[in-house]
Amino acid sequence: MCVLGLGLIGGSLLRCLDAHPAANGSAAAAAGTPRAFGWNRSPATVDAARAAGHDASADLSATLERARDEDALVVVGVPMPAVAPVLAEIARIHPGAQLTDVVSVKGPVRDAVRAAGLDAGYVGSHPMAGTNSTGWSATDPELFAGSRWVITSDGGGAESTWRRVAALGSSTGSRLVALPSDEHDRAVARISHLPHVLAEALAVAGREGGDAALALGAGSFRDGTRVAGTPPDLVRAICEPNAAALEVVLAEAVEELGASLEQLRRTGSLGDLVDRGSAGRAAFEARQGEAGGAPLDITIGAQGWLDAAVAAGRRGQEISVAF
Amino acid sequence: MCVLGLGLIGGSLLRCLDAHPAANGSAAAAAGTPRAFGWNRSPATVDAARAAGHDASADLSATLERARDEDALVVVGVPMPAVAPVLAEIARIHPGAQLTDVVSVKGPVRDAVRAAGLDAGYVGSHPMAGTNSTGWSATDPELFAGSRWVITSDGGGAESTWRRVAALGSSTGSRLVALPSDEHDRAVARISHLPHVLAEALAVAGREGGDAALALGAGSFRDGTRVAGTPPDLVRAICEPNAAALEVVLAEAVEELGASLEQLRRTGSLGDLVDRGSAGRAAFEARQGEAGGAPLDITIGAQGWLDAAVAAGRRGQEISVAF
Known part of the structure; x- marks a missing residue:
């Protein structure tokens, strides 16, 4: 697993993957494959990550060459303004990458991925976790536990990428929800x-x-x-x-x-604003509680699996992916 | 102490006064004066209050006669639409009452008190405590602990009423703030x-x-x-x-x-909405914290005491009243 950008979300993800090695993929774990590795533009952040025992680099090209050589899932965790330049570098060095991102908006990332010609290997993510703080110092390996991890899929993205992204989200302790980017x-x-x-x-x-x-x-x-x-x-x-x-x-x-x-x-x-507001709050509470129902079991690749996953997301239902 | 209306605020106040008898006034406590007593329009609420060991009645006239005979501070705790009829009954039976209220809006109550000819004995209150529930079943004798109790004073209200209202608020564990009604x-x-x-x-x-x-x-x-x-x-x-x-x-x-x-x-x-909002939240946090400063000591009746109390309220400072 290769995490590009070690701010609050990307840094927490690197720490989570290192804290829970199985999150790096059961095959990788079984084979004793190296831990996750990350890149950040700022050498100070890279030093902090290394001091905490993580495998981090400030060299984007070298990091992407390693991701290519190790067939790592590439996770783009930089802020939106930095997404396009990072995608350009991925397209240059590792155009066949299996790719996701953890940016909080999905349509613009999808468009940038398409513009970079990377959409065959792309499935988007939005881990809906956060705090009021930013940067490596705010990272927390348990940040994702219990929160939603939205997987966006607009028809691109091979099933194998979908499977790796779903495994990544699940391994962080998140609950998976599938939605098209624009609906997200x-x-x-x-x-x-x-x-x-x-x-x-x-x-x-x-x-x-x-x-x-x-x-x-x-x-x-x-x-x-x-x-x-x-x-x-x-x-x-x-x-x-x-x-x-x-x-x-x-x-x-x-x-x-x-x-x-x-x-x-x-x-x-x-x-009646007050009545409608009260009804809205009640609907929210009901949806957050047990009324949301059990997750829908999805087997990636089975007949109609993606439509079923998205239909569940549209009715507010989580999915549980069998690996 | 006579509490008219035993909903969330009035009922909690009756329970608080009975749980902390000194709140009924140190002189009254020393003399072994009876506990607080209350009135509610609904016999079911009166029954519930009595079953819990409180002194409650559904007879407003008799309750006000008792308040007159015992020189009790009268606390109006009915909802705004019921304030004027209750004040009319007070004016009829006990026109010299020392009087406060616990309604959450103060200008309209002050105006109704003036219209009823009761303002010579009136000082307003707003205990800023509450929950999302209503009625006797939601009452809590500790509802007021640590919250603000605003005392409104628009020039009416004898010092003796002010003293009793401040003692009432303090005894509930509230922190006192003085403001004119309209500013409140x-x-x-x-x-x-x-x-x-x-x-x-x-x-x-x-x-x-x-x-x-x-x-x-x-x-x-x-x-x-x-x-x-x-x-x-x-x-x-x-x-x-x-x-x-x-x-x-x-x-x-x-x-x-x-x-x-x-x-x-x-x-x-x-x-810049975001910058101004952030500054507003920071100002709120500072004001809620220690930056609010220690309460201003007020001796009711001392030279300029009321102006000093209101000036403190305008700068967000609590008052501490010596009895």
Whole structure:
């Protein structure tokens, strides 16, 4: 396994793979194949990873040659602005790579992979885990345990890549969900990126009330603004690559809130926004709980397996892949 | 102490007073004066309170006659729509009452108290504690411990009432904050009522994404929609009495989000909303932490004591009242 980019997600993944060697593939583990190895642009990060006992390099070309020679699954873990240059280097050195990425937006990565001519070996990933911190110092080998790992598949990606990516996600302790890239991006705009934008707006509104208001803030303000504690550059890096999908849901929210404001002015009531919001929260709680159901067993390569996996993702059901 | 209305706040207060008899006033405790007593419109609630060992009645007139005869501080704990009729009964039976209330909005209660001719003995309260549940079954004698108890004073209210209300708030384990009613209402619109409205809108937006989106919701969506789990009628009862102040901050939020949407469409960036939101969250955290400073010691009746208490509230500082 070759991890390119050792920030929060890529670095945590390298640490996870080294902590749980079976995650490197059971065949590899059985054969005593070397551990995972990683690359990072910053020598300081490479030094920190090495000091912690990991196999890391600041030489991208050499790392990709090794990935080619060892037939490693290549995991692109760099921020969106660095994806295209890294893909170009992969295309130059290892054009037949089996490839995934762990960027939080999937359509733009898929497009960049196609542009680089790498889509035959590509299946996307989005491990939905994170913290408000960034960089190697924030990495955690248990970061992924219990969280969702979305596998995106838009028709490209050989079954063998799919199998390796599913094994990777499972081995980190994540729960697998299959979705097409664009549907993933629209979903995370609603449940991840819009929450960031609303939290920022709420934090601004609270501060406008000065110290008297901030001193009175309690649970609702604390929870509503929690993700506004994320470093601003990280928020932009998370949300802005998904601008197209975020625009749609932000426009919906602005219209919803504007209508509520008009109703409040006209009638003194918030009206049915409150009922619909309560129903939405209840639906979320039900979906997060047992009502989500057991994972659907998928055998990669069996008749209709990919359609079945995606259909499960669309109804919010996880998949369990037999290896 | 006479508590009118035994819902979440009033009922918790009755239970707190009975659990901590000194909260009934040190003089009363020393004299062996009877415990607190309460009234509720619903006989079922009265029965439940009595079964738990509390002194409760469904007869408002008799309860107010007793409050008059025992010189009890009267605490109005009914929902806003029931405040005016209860005040009318107080004015009829006990027009010289020393009086406070625990309604979450203060300007409208103050106006109703003035209209009932009771303002000479009135000082308002807002214990900023709560849960997502309502009614006697949700009451908790420790509900107030560590939360803020805002005392509102608009020039009415004798010092002796202020002293009793401050003693009441302190005895529940709350931290006292003094503010004028209108400033309180504007502050809670920002840090309590707007969070409710944004949470409802976020929950609606998430549900619009269907099961696929709800299944992917994690920390940011969970925290951002938590208060949308509050029963709809309770949300309306909390927010709508403060409609005037809420309109102002909701209009600000709609404008802020609309501007961000325009910027996102035009430039692909959320721009400085993210920086300003981050600064707002940091200011909130600083204000909640030690930076809020020690409470200001206040001696009720001393030269300039009320102005000093309100000035502290405006800068987010608690007060500590010597008795």
